[in-house]
Structure formats: C-alpha cells, structure tokens
Amino acid sequence: MNRKSLLVGKRASRILRSLSTAVAAGLLCTSFTGCTTLTQPIDGVPANRLPDTFFAEPKNDLVPVDISLLSLEPPRDYQISGGDILGVYIEGVLPFNPPNAPPEPPPVNFPDSESTLPPSIGYPIAVQDDGTLALPLIEPLDVEGLTLEQVRESIRDAYIDNEILRPEKARPIVTIIKERTYDVIVVREDGGGLNVQNLAADYIRGGSDRSASGAMVKLPAYQNDVLHALVETGGLPGLNAKNEVKVLRATEADQRKRSQFMQQFYAQQRAAMLDPCACPPELPEDPSILRIPLRVKPGVIPDITNEQITLQDGDIVYIESRETEVYYTGGLLPGGEFPLPRDYDLDVLGAIAVAGGGVGKSVSGGSGSLIGSAGSSIPPGRVYILRKTRCNGQVAIEVDLTKAINDPKSRPLIMAGDTIILQHTCEEEVLNFGIATFFTYGIRELLRN
Known part of the structure; x- marks a missing residue:
C-alpha cells in the first residue's frame, strides 16, 4: 500500500469516527432532552379503538329546512280581531x-x-x-x-x-x-355576516361586530310569524350564528316555567357539589324554549306547527352566536384559535391545513423539539386530538397521519373545544437529527479534509 492510499484511508476513518461521535451524541441528547415523545408524552388512544360516542356526527348531508314552514298562510278573507x-x-x-x-x-x-x-x-x-x-x-x-x-x-x-x-x-x-300589529323583539348575535376572505380573523378577533343587536318589530296580522320577524331584521342567520332559531314566549306561564326549570337545575348542581365524587349535571334543554332547526337530515321534515311559529306581543326571537364553536392548535402547529365551519364537516387534515400546517411536508421553527430551530426533513407523522368529556374529563385521540392521508375513515371530525397537537415520533426526530448532523458537521469535515 502506497503512502497516498494510506492517507486517504486515515482521512476516511477520521471522518467516520467524527460522524459516529456526532450521531451518538445526537442520539443521547435526543433520548434525554429533544424527543417530545419522551419528554412530553401524551397517552393517546388510536381512533379505531374508541366507540362512536367520542366522535362528532357528520353534517355534510344536512339540508336546509323549507323556510315556508316558518311562515303563516293567510286566510282568503281577513278575519277581524282585537286591535283592528x-x-x-x-x-x-x-x-x-x-x-x-x-x-x-x-x-x-x-x-x-x-x-x-x-x-x-x-x-x-x-x-x-x-x-x-x-x-x-x-x-x-x-x-x-x-x-x-x-x-x-x-x-x-x-x-x-x-x-x-x-x-x-x-x-x-x-x-x-x-290592521292589528304585534310587537315582537328580535335579538341577533350574528353581527351582520362574515368576511369570507379572512374567516378566522373576522370570526374570532372582531372583523365584524360581535355584540348582539336587538330590534322591536311590528308585524301585521297573518305576518306575525318567525320568517317575517327574521326578514324584517336582516334575513336568515349568518354563518357566525347557530343553525337554529329560538323563540321565548312572553306569557307569564312560560316565564314561570323557565324560572322553575333554572331553579331545579341549580338545586341539582348544589346537591352534586356536596359529593366530591359526583359528576355535576349538564344544563338540559329548556322545555319552555322553542328551538326551530334550520338544517335537518335528508328526508326529515321537522314537526313545526302554526301555533309554534305564530308570534304574539312581547315574544322574543333569539339568534344565538357560534362564538364558542372553535378548536385550538399546538405542538408543531402554530398556536391559535380557529372557528369550525357551520354547514360542513372539518376533519383532522383539514383542521391542520386551516391552522397553517402542511400535511406530509417538513416543518421548521416548531416549539418543544430539538431540531425545531434547524428545520426537519421528515414531516411529523402523529397528531393528537384532545377532546373534552363529561365531568371535566379528557380523551386523547391518536391519529397516524400516514393512515389518515390514505384512508378517509382514519380522519376523525373535529368538534368544538378540541385541541390539536402535532408531533414527531421519536424515530422521526432521531432521523431528522441525523440528517441535519450529516449535512452540517459531516459535509464540513469532508470539505476540511
């Protein structure tokens, strides 16, 4: 063996030892500090192991209600009554x-x-x-x-x-x-609509007026119904309002029913608080409040009677805001609060995209990761959906992004209040560290020698 060959062999051996030392140091450092799987573990349950009660019902197939059901049919001849x-x-x-x-x-x-x-x-x-x-x-x-x-x-x-x-x-x-008229109060929290060009900012941070607006409308006889009350105050609820209309009757009997209902509920809550192991009851539906859905499943005709949609003096038509229908992001995703769509489903991949994350591409600048500051070549492959349950509980739904990309059934729908955490697996972080080390330290050693 000549001197030149011996020199090349020594240089190669030195480079390999340097790379081995760097990779070993990276593995050790990742094992103790960098791998979020070890330092910030999340006890997740794969989505296919959870019962259906933990998942949202799809709403893509809901169809609008025939709005003529919200309007009274006037008689052929006007009938006289008090107030004419x-x-x-x-x-x-x-x-x-x-x-x-x-x-x-x-x-x-x-x-x-x-x-x-x-x-x-x-x-x-x-x-x-x-x-x-x-x-x-x-x-x-x-x-x-x-x-x-x-x-x-x-x-x-x-x-x-x-x-x-x-x-x-x-x-x-x-x-x-x-003609006789009926004074009806309409309270709306839809704020006059959203800017579709900037939905998240408009919905959450005040691109539109989020305060409730109220109006007293006078409805003529045989037009004193829910549809005419909505038309007089701006039309059907906007995207930032729930897909329903509430009607609160002004009669003393209905007011007493609502008062008794709330008193019974608070009494149950106080009784449950005496037992530290008891689960506080959730607020049930108030039977004295009429809820009229605006979207239903195909083939379902809501049972809406003329008596229900007829409004009398002092009745309140209430359009409730969807302000609380949001989800949150963290981990390798930019932290934020984002609104859920009202009329269609949003699965976990769509939620990541809305939050500004890319599915199947590398990330940079992520928090809580050793390689976050230097970027990564291998994209994150695991996401957790933190979903609230009754009695202040929580379930962490683990989603394999590779399966989710290839199988639509592996994409859970996002619900209001969910928190989405995007993470690398420990193996992905080790590989990313090794790749980053090679393209920095290893290339530098090659060029030096």
Missing part, C-alpha cells in the same frame, strides 16, 4: 244627521306609505281587545273572527232589530283602516 281599526259609515247614525238634512259623505282614509292596504272610507272605530265593536245606540257587537262582510251584516241586523233603521235605509259601509 275599522272604517264604519252608517247613514243617519254615524254620523248623525237631522231628519231633513242631506247625509254627509263618508271620510276617505289613505293608508301609510308602508301599508299594503287600499284606501278606505268611514269613521275609525277600534275593535276592543275582547273582540267587540262599540257603535252608537246599540250594545257592543262581538266581531271576533268575522270577515268584513259578516261584520257588515251584523251591524245591519243590529240596527234593524233595535228599530233604529228601516231595512231599506240600513246600508252600513265597513272597511279596514289599519
């Missing part, structure tokens, strides 16, 4: 005329610009709350539920029966000057 203002003209009685004086013509009334009623004639007479109509010289007439033609006949018969008018002179005129 009628135009009444009775020749010789309303107004009173002397025996030989010519009759006065009836006054003409023009409706407001927002009214859909035609011009009317007659003197304004209000229908009382009990459904009666007070006219001169006769007892009040019960006109509740009658049409205009039926009211006209009732007035004519009353004046003939009381011998005030002769049949040939009894020709009353009855029209509608103003």
Whole structure:
C-alpha cells in the first residue's frame, strides 16, 4: 500500500469516527432532552379503538329546512280581531244627521306609505281587545273572527232589530283602516355576516361586530310569524350564528316555567357539589324554549306547527352566536384559535391545513423539539386530538397521519373545544437529527479534509 492510499484511508476513518461521535451524541441528547415523545408524552388512544360516542356526527348531508314552514298562510278573507281599526259609515247614525238634512259623505282614509292596504272610507272605530265593536245606540257587537262582510251584516241586523233603521235605509259601509300589529323583539348575535376572505380573523378577533343587536318589530296580522320577524331584521342567520332559531314566549306561564326549570337545575348542581365524587349535571334543554332547526337530515321534515311559529306581543326571537364553536392548535402547529365551519364537516387534515400546517411536508421553527430551530426533513407523522368529556374529563385521540392521508375513515371530525397537537415520533426526530448532523458537521469535515 502506497503512502497516498494510506492517507486517504486515515482521512476516511477520521471522518467516520467524527460522524459516529456526532450521531451518538445526537442520539443521547435526543433520548434525554429533544424527543417530545419522551419528554412530553401524551397517552393517546388510536381512533379505531374508541366507540362512536367520542366522535362528532357528520353534517355534510344536512339540508336546509323549507323556510315556508316558518311562515303563516293567510286566510282568503281577513278575519277581524282585537286591535283592528275599522272604517264604519252608517247613514243617519254615524254620523248623525237631522231628519231633513242631506247625509254627509263618508271620510276617505289613505293608508301609510308602508301599508299594503287600499284606501278606505268611514269613521275609525277600534275593535276592543275582547273582540267587540262599540257603535252608537246599540250594545257592543262581538266581531271576533268575522270577515268584513259578516261584520257588515251584523251591524245591519243590529240596527234593524233595535228599530233604529228601516231595512231599506240600513246600508252600513265597513272597511279596514289599519290592521292589528304585534310587537315582537328580535335579538341577533350574528353581527351582520362574515368576511369570507379572512374567516378566522373576522370570526374570532372582531372583523365584524360581535355584540348582539336587538330590534322591536311590528308585524301585521297573518305576518306575525318567525320568517317575517327574521326578514324584517336582516334575513336568515349568518354563518357566525347557530343553525337554529329560538323563540321565548312572553306569557307569564312560560316565564314561570323557565324560572322553575333554572331553579331545579341549580338545586341539582348544589346537591352534586356536596359529593366530591359526583359528576355535576349538564344544563338540559329548556322545555319552555322553542328551538326551530334550520338544517335537518335528508328526508326529515321537522314537526313545526302554526301555533309554534305564530308570534304574539312581547315574544322574543333569539339568534344565538357560534362564538364558542372553535378548536385550538399546538405542538408543531402554530398556536391559535380557529372557528369550525357551520354547514360542513372539518376533519383532522383539514383542521391542520386551516391552522397553517402542511400535511406530509417538513416543518421548521416548531416549539418543544430539538431540531425545531434547524428545520426537519421528515414531516411529523402523529397528531393528537384532545377532546373534552363529561365531568371535566379528557380523551386523547391518536391519529397516524400516514393512515389518515390514505384512508378517509382514519380522519376523525373535529368538534368544538378540541385541541390539536402535532408531533414527531421519536424515530422521526432521531432521523431528522441525523440528517441535519450529516449535512452540517459531516459535509464540513469532508470539505476540511
């Protein structure tokens, strides 16, 4: 063996020893400090081992409710009730005329610009709350539920029966000057919609007004329903509102029901707090609050009656915000809070993408990792979904990203309140450290020699 060959062999041996020392140091350092699998272990359960109760129900197949179910069908003929203002003209009685004086013509009334009623004639007479109509010289007439033609006949018969008018002179005129209205309160927390170009920032950090807006709307008769209340205040709920409408009745009976319901719930909570091992009860559905869904499963027709969608004075229509329907990210993902879509599903891969992480690509600058500052060549292959359970519990759902990419069934859907933690496995961190060491220390040694 010549001198040149001996020199090359010594250099190669020295480089190999240097690389071996660096790799061994890296393995030792990774084992004790760098590998988050060892230093920050998460006791995860593979997704395929958990029962269905831990997973969200899909909502991609939900379809919008027929909004005509939220509207009342008006009758063919308007039916009189308390609060209506009628135009009444009775020749010789309303107004009173002397025996030989010519009759006065009836006054003409023009409706407001927002009214859909035609011009009317007659003197304004209000229908009382009990459904009666007070006219001169006769007892009040019960006109509740009658049409205009039926009211006209009732007035004519009353004046003939009381011998005030002769049949040939009894020709009353009855029209509608103003329909009865219902004062309804609408409270909305949807803030007028979202900026779809920047959904996360707009939803979470105030791109739109997150405060609730309220309005008192006057709904005419046979338009006092949920749909007209929504149309008067901006339409159906926006993307940042829940897919439902709540109706709170203003009657004293319903208010008492809601008060009793809350008292019973708090009593149960206080009783549960006396036992440290007991699980505090969750707030159940209030039976006195009507919830009208706006999206249902295909083929399901919600059982919505006219009585449920009919609004009375003082009723409250409430559109609730989705402010709490968010998920959180950490680990190798940028930490943040992100909203969940309202009308479609978001699986774990989509949630990672929304958070700014790339599935199947290397990361750099991750926190809690030895190689985070230098970058990595092998992408992270494990993600944990920290999901809350009852009684302040938690389950960690372990997802293998390689399986999730190839099998849609291995992609759990994200639920409100979830925390997504992206991590390297210990083997991936060791390989990344070895690759980084070779391309820094090893190349430098080759060039030096």
